[in-house]
Amino acid sequence: MNTLDNLKLPTRQMEPITVENLLINFTTEFHRIWDNAGSKSKPGSFWRPTPAPDLLPGYFPLGDLVVSGRDSVNEKRVVAVVREGDPQNAGTGKGQALSRPDDYQRVWSDTGSRANGDCSVWRPIPPEGYVALGLVCSNDNSKPSFNAVRCVRADLVVASSASALIWSDLGSGAKHDFSTWSIKPPTAPAGEIYFAPGTFIGANGYSRPMASNTAYALRMPIPLQVETPPTAPVLSGQDASAALTPSRVTQVVRLPWFAVSDPEMTSLAQLQASPFYHLERADRYLLLGQGQNSTDTHQAFKWKANRTQSYEMLRKFTRNTGIDIGSQWSSAMSASRSAITCSARLGDSFCNTESAPYEWVNSAESEVIALVARKRFAAVYLMQSDYRLLRADGSVVEGHLSYTDMDSLHLSDYPIEPEPAKEAQTEPEKQTPPEPDNEPEKQPVPAPRTELQAPAESPVITDTAP
Incomplete structure (x- = not known):
């Protein structure tokens, strides 16, 4: 069995999953945004997916990655990234598959946590007809870049729920309680796959969030x-x-x-x-x-x-x-x-x-x-x-x-x-008296033939x- 822990992706562009005009691919490259070194909470860190421009040109994250621990996740984790595809593949009147967020709403900051660096977590506010699939982090209290994430057209996703606890600031002393959760897709119907792209959702507290309007998964038909x-x-x-x-x-x-x-x-x-x-x-x-x-x-x-x-x-x-x-x-x-x-x-x-x-x-x-x-x-x-x-x-x-x-x-x-084939029966030809000389000569009419089929x-x- 192959038990390699570190694995580099191939040096060629990977074939994407195509769902209408949405292209989905995967990356194992990340940039560390923040970790909680110095805090008394359990080790945790936030990472920004950074798809290589030579392998995945034009691809964007759907949200950041959070892990329990502070070790590097490069070439050890994998998340989905997305790109706009051929507009002709979209359904009539559906528009682009992706959109920048209109704005951000702050969900949490680590103020009071005594971590060595500052951190804030933000929820993208999508335009009408689109949804955000994950939260985005910043290493200060300012909003992330609008190019840090993409929102997805609503018909390309499915509402999901919170799954397992990933990390929380419990014990950190931060002013506001905060926990992060993985996403669980709902049961897929026949012929389809629902999948969480690797992003996370957050809760102001330590209980599992129950609202289904903040968690989403991608959907795709099985070709x-x-x-x-x-x-x-x-x-x-x-x-x-x-x-x-x-x-x-x-x-x-x-x-x-x-x-x-x-x-x-x-x-x-x-x-x-x-x-x-x-x-x-x-x-x-x-x-x-x-x-x-x-x-x-x-x-x-x-x-x-x-x-x-x-x-x-x-x-x-x-x-x-x-x-x-x-x-x-x-x-x-x-x-x-x-x-x-x-x-x-x-x-x-x-x-x-x-x-x-x-x-x-x-x-x-x-x-x-x-x-x-x-x-x-x-x-x-x-x-x-x-x-x-x-x-x-x-x-x-x-x-x-x-x-x-x-x-x-x-x-x-x-x-x-x-x-056995049955022979067709015909009646003997009848003799007719000769026509008078002054009548035109008539052509003889052939006798009818009947073909009998074997009974079915x-x-x-x-x-x-x-």
């Missing part, structure tokens, strides 16, 4: 690529296996590094080596059973169908990857490494959970019954989906999933003996029973 599904088997003879087609990758979701727990890498190593992961779903038809009805009446055939999914397989995959199939999952990374926390959920269609999410833990054998028409050879197939998680370099993260879709039963049949067979019926 889904859909390909053509495999063709359903069609019998052309009495070889049921010959009708099977190869497995095909039919759906792929793209997950950011902070939504995945990789057993081979730390979270910072993921950001460098695999900022995005691909979770692939490959579908294939499997032969369930085949039968030949040589009789002159319909005949029922029964087969046992085994499911590949199981509770044990599902839990092992979640332990290895942090990803939960069919329900919401949270960030698995330690807060000591990243202030980014998320709530994510895959789409129901991708997970085969549209109709029966409990089927992922149903490993019970089923009985399939097919009613085969007379003089027919029939085969029953069903779909199996195989999932695997790939890093950016194409290597596979340990663990996989398989799912047998019992709603995908497909039957194909083939005639054992073709129906009754439809084949399939059913399952546990």
Whole structure:
């Protein structure tokens, strides 16, 4: 396992997360604003994200970072930074994704704390239609620069809540009590990720703030690529296996590094080596059973169908990857490494959970019954989906999933003996007396022909029973 504590980001520009006209990226570079050295409160420090202009040109912080302790956080922590994207990607009439704050409101100052340096904490006041995602600090009592932070358009965020206490001035002797808290995103719906960018919220006191109008998280859809599904088997003879087609990758979701727990890498190593992961779903038809009805009446055939999914397989995959199939999952990374926390959920269609999410833990054998028409050879197939998680370099993260879709039963049949063709019957041509010589000669009219089709067979019926 890679246990590197210090890790430099690559010397190339990183690919951003794009949400309409908002670009989201990440930095591990910070500037120390203030620490509480000299104070009797527990060690704490405030840091300003400083994205490198050569790697992340035009990116701004969403707020400052607060940590418990005074050690340098450079190349040890990671937070999100943002940039204005292509305006054509915004919805009609939505406007720019980002805006400078209109003003600042002071939340706290360390007056009376006896710290070696001065500090004040400010809440950005956003323009109408925008929200502030974090607080901003100053090493004196003056307002921060208006370029120290950007506010985000309200439809690109989601209201969140306070999570864990990060640091407080308890015991410092400061004139006003103050505590800082991490942000917890709400439960994400299917197909979306909500994530806190690494900023913090503050409270005038030591109790957890309850108001949800001061905490926000970013939101993003989980990109889904859909390909053509495999063709359903069609019998052309009495070889049921010959009708099977190869497995095909039919759906792929793209997950950011902070939504995945990789057993081979730390979270910072993921950001460098695999900022995005691909979770692939490959579908294939499997032969369930085949039968030949040589009789002159319909005949029922029964087969046992085994499911590949199981509770044990599902839990092992979640332990290895942090990803939960069919329900919401949270960030698995330690807060000591990243202030980014998320709530994510895959789409129901991708997970085969549209109709029966409990089927992922149903490993019970089923009985399939097919009613085969007379003089027919029939085969029953069903779909199996195989999932695997790939890093950016194409290597596979340990663990996989398989799912047998019992709603995908497909039957194909083939005639054992073709129906004998019936010859068309025609009436003998009638003799007519010759026309008089003074009448014009008429052309003979051909006799009508009738083609008879073989009677249609009754439809084949399939059913399952546990």
